[in-house]
Amino acid sequence: MFSAAVLSSAKLVTTLAVYAALGLGACHSDDTAVAKAQTAPPTPARRKAPVAKPVAKASCITTNDTLAGQPFGTEPTVAELLSAGAKVVSRKPFANVHEKGQTDTILTLQHQGNQFEFYCMPEQRLLRRAVITNFRPAYGQRLRVTLDASARQNGGSCIKMQIRDTERANNVSATFSEGKPAVARVEPYLD
Known part of the structure; x- marks a missing residue:
């Protein structure tokens, strides 16, 4: 064992x-x-290819009578702007070229950083120029919709954009920053 x-x-x-x-x-x-x-x-x-961000075009020009002629949709009036807190910056006399002896006024208003210039005659007040830098008011939001519609017509975002009508009388120009409008200039046709 x-x-x-x-x-x-x-x-x-x-x-x-x-x-x-x-x-x-x-x-x-x-x-x-x-x-x-x-x-x-x-x-x-292995490295993954970087995702390409859409590149904005340097400048876009769109011909569209509606967008150029009514960039705000409903255009702000002197009375609306004043009731919303706009301040009168200046009043300049201007000789009417069609009515001898009639003196009209160029009225400049400032509203929330935006500037509006109106041609004022006794019977009406016409928007002559607007420079928009603040797109928060209702008229600025409507203008942004117009600019976005124009960008879609151009196939994407632009750094600088110009919208005009077929007669090239009404013009809207805008500069974009990071795909959003930074400054817009509206210049309707005035005789």
Whole structure:
């Protein structure tokens, strides 16, 4: 029985020695694999192509009678602007070229950073020029809709835009910053 126990323990020792040798060999081969990986030149990582942002056109010109003739939709009047808090900046006399002896007035108003110039006759007041830098008032929002519609007609955003009618009498020009209007100039036709 003693010999059976010794034989059994000898088999156990041999088996353990084989497993130990395999284990050390495995560790040894892992070490060489690690060493090879450390000395091998790194493979370049694949880079994703950057996503191209849409590029705004330098300038766009659109001919559209409606957009050029009614850039605000409903045009702001002197009375509306004054009731909304506009201040009178200047009143300049202007000789009427059609009625001899009649003196009209060029009235300039300032409203929330925007400037409006009206040609005032006894019977009516006509918008002569507007420079819009603040698009928050209702008339500015309506103008922004017009500018956006014109940009869509041009197939995308523009840095500078000009909208005119077929007779090239009414003009709206705008400068954009980051796809949004920064300054717009409205110049309706006046005789």
